[in-house]
Amino acid sequence: MDKSKRTIVVSQIIEIIEITLGAVWAFLFISVALVSMTDDVVDGAGIIIFMWMLGFLGVWLVFMGIRRRRMRLEFKKYAAQLLDDPTGLIENIASAAGTPQNVVKKNLEFMIKKGFFTNAYIDKQNNRLVLASLSQKNQANLMRRENINNPAFEKPSLVTCKCPNCGGVNVITQGIVSECDFCGSPIQG
Numbered sequence: 001m002d003k004s005k006r007t008i009v010v011s012q013i014i015e016i017i018e019i020t021l022g023a024v025w026a027f028l029f030i031s032v033a034l035v036s037m038t039d040d041v042v043d044g045a046g047i048i049i050f051m052w053m054l055g056f057l058g059v060w061l062v063f064m065g066i067r068r069r070r071m072r073l074e075f076k077k078y079a080a081q082l083l084d085d086p087t088g089l090i091e092n093i094a095s096a097a098g099t100p101q102n103v104v105k106k107n108l109e110f111m112i113k114k115g116f117f118t119n120a121y122i123d124k125q126n127n128r129l130v131l132a133s134l135s136q137k138n139q140a141n142l143m144r145r146e147n148i149n150n151p152a153f154e155k156p157s158l159v160t161c162k163c164p165n166c167g168g169v170n171v172i173t174q175g176i177v178s179e180c181d182f183c184g185s186p187i188q189g
Contacts, residue, residue: 003118004115004116004118004181004182005116005168005181005182006070007114007115007116007118008075008116009147010023011068011071011072011114011116011176012053012072013071014065014068015065015068015072017063017065018061018062018064018065018068019061019062019065019066019069021058021061022058022059022060022061022062022063022065023058023065023104023143024058025054025055025057025058025061026055026056026057026059026061026062027049027053027058028055028058029052029057030051030053030055030058032051032055033048033051033052033055036048036051047086051096067123071107071110071111071114071116072116074097074107074111074187075116077096077097078097078104078108078111078126078129079094080108080169080170082129082159082160082169083162083169084096084130084159086131086158086159086171087128088123088128088129089126089127089133090104090105090108090122090127090128090129091127093129095106100172101127105122108122108129117129117131118131119131119132122134123144131158131160131171132158132171143170144166157173158171158172158173158174159171159172159173159174161187161188162180162181163180163183163185163187164184164185164187165180165185166180166183168180168182168183168185170179171180172187176188
């Protein structure tokens with residue numbers, strides 16, 4: 001399984017845990033705080049404040065899970081857009097997503113940092129997302145070394161293609177049969 005796919009699966013698991021645990025945690029401690037506030041027997045304002053703080057910790061966990069889910073869904077939209085437009089121009093991604101370019105750029109930087117896009121970077125000069133696979137880099141380097149003295153040698157071009165099995169978006173060398181980074185199925189570049 002590709003590192004990117006693992007990262008997305010782990011992120012989805014963490015998202016579910018954050019939302020579920022956060023909701024239960026928030027409900028429990030906020031309920032206790034509310035009951036303690038109306039109870040004449042409990043005299044401790046410190047305990048009530050502590051319960052509210054724990055309750056808001058649960059609310060924070062829910063918001064973190066929702067943010068993680070939003071990024072995962074945005075990743076799917078961006079990956080689908082990259083399949084249709086392999087140039088990776090942030091302007092095109094933003095236009096297709098209906099989101100301002102600065103937000104898309106910030107989201108892409110976050111996704112790269114979290115490992116959603118592996119071996120990717122933002123080309124700030126051309127304002128685009130560049131995807132590169134290590135195996136393609138190694139293939140290109142090998143071909144370059146073998147053909148460095150050949151004047152007819154052309155640099156291999158990378159293409160984006162969608163796996164017919166799992167729907168994962170892959171970047172592979174044009175004309176080469178490779179494996180899907182997500183499920184391992186053979187795909188043609």
